[in-house]
Amino acid sequence: MATAQYDTRTRTIDETVVVLTLTEDEADALKEELILISGSEVVRQVLGALRRPATEQPAPAADTFEYDVSAQYVDKDGDVWKLGSVDGVIRARGVEDGWGGPNSGSFTVEEVADRWGPLTKVTP
Template sequence: MAEAQYETRTRTVEETVIVLTLTEDEADALKEELILISGSEVVRRMLGALRRPAAEQPAPSADTFEHDGVTCDLNARYRDRDGDVWRFERRPDGSVRGSWYGTDIGDYHSLLSDVATECGPLTKVTP
């Protein structure tokens, strides 16, 4: 049974992607059809993706914080415009505060919203 849905994934910028879920038989049939029309670069990329599916991705972190329409993963680190790398955590009072100098984060550290406004844009640091 073929199924398609739109998903919104938030990074430092937001983009809409289309996720197409197919059974193996449907994927095989689609590959055969794409082979017949593989003249364009877009079709060749789609065919390549069907031939080499990506590994399953882990579920998104449940510990996130949204600021100004951007969702931040509190298990990740973020680089500010000056190159400082921040880590953030949710405090017992519910606020999200961060530090860039490696110490334990306390109630006196900067709010994520203030860091994003004053030092942004924040870019997620990938391993």
């Protein structure tokens, strides 16, 4: 069965990606339909992607996020979080709590996202 998933990930910019999961039969049927309406550039690009699927780089998992430790993030309640890395683990601490570094009273960024997310990067 076909599924589509919209997901926002924070990298150096916020971007929304769509991962379309199709069975081989569904992909073949979609290719045939797209051939009939291949007038627009977007349709031609999708058709090209279906004809040449990228097997060497799988779609990222839905729970994979990249955080910029030099940025601040705001949660669903409007609280601002600052990030830092401790032994390769990204940790977060509320800015209103005073930034004492990621060791003192901090949560993993996953804990913050689970409890108070989604987290949105604060842009100047």
